[in-house]
Amino acid sequence: MAYHIEANGLSKTYRIPVREAGLRSAFGSLFRPQFNEVKAVDEVSFAIERGEMVGFIGPNGAGKTTTLKMLSGLLYPTSGSATAAGFTPWQRKPQYLKKISMLMGNRSQMQWNNTVYDTMHIFKEIYGVPTADFKRHLAELGDMFDVGKLMQKRARNLSLGERSKCEFIVTLLHKPEILYLDEPTLGMDVTMQLRLRQYMKEYNQKFGTTVILTSHYMSDITSLCSRVMLINGGHLVYDGKLSSLTDKITPYRIIKLTLEEENPPLSPESLQIDGIPAEWIENSGNEHTLRVKKEDVVRASGMLMSRYILIDFGIADPPIESVIDTIYAEGITV
């Protein structure tokens, strides 16, 4: 069966006109324009099944938005090919545009001077959404995101978070089968972020929608996507399970334990006696947090349980934020 979204060697190079200061060079550049080239996306290939929710992550300027713009048909690639729902996105066939939605958290699809309600009506007409469906959709999502009071406001007067909520409602209005979500929770408060994630989960299960999601809030990614694609400097450097990414970058586990009062002292050195290298992360009273290599977890746990009287004990993966921070900061290729 064909993939729902497929990209092969997708590349985009932007050409930026170079203008030096001064009238003479400004005049000269009219006749001999010079350009700098930025390879925003470089030979990116992937295949996504129908109904998958894939996190698309990478540091600022990595090429995420450019890739999504190509897939949604807003940009022509410089080279390479892609198909989505059986269409070539940049041909912008109306049948394709009706099947997809692109939400850019930092760019509004709403007309600045129109009220939210008018904008939603315009989108209803553009996509030919039946009135009954439109009303049901607004009632359901309007309540969930608490936008009733915003309906008569002009888009330009909305706060960032208010706008994000309205954009999300508009994005799903025509029940697209592919969603390109670029920072959908930008500016939303925590409650609204949670509601959006919950809604996306249910929506995906109900309609089998395929989603590519970028977000700098890792909780958006971890709660919705088991697969991530990591892009850095225009190159796709990882495509696989989120959990395997953690293992590759930080093959450690975090052990948290609380000791009874009556115990021999615990330090990384006391673990090292048993030949288990451990790193101290936190130590407050009887509560300790240690970092040990994945392969040493069982031995370290056994030793701790046999030698100490424990009140509480737990093993966890390192926080995904610290894994991602390591990748972004060190430019690691996975």
Ligand SMILES: Nc1ncnc2c1ncn2[C@@H]1O[C@H](COP(=O)(O)OP(=O)(O)OP(=O)(O)O)[C@@H](O)[C@H]1O
């Ligand atoms: N219209 C444009 N003209 C020239 N260069 C551009 C243009 N749009 C993006 N770029 C450059 O292309 C590269 C990739 O940008 P892109 O917006 O795709 O990154 P991103 O991963 O979405 O970043 P962020 O997380 O900051 O949104 C960057 O170097 C950016 O400066």
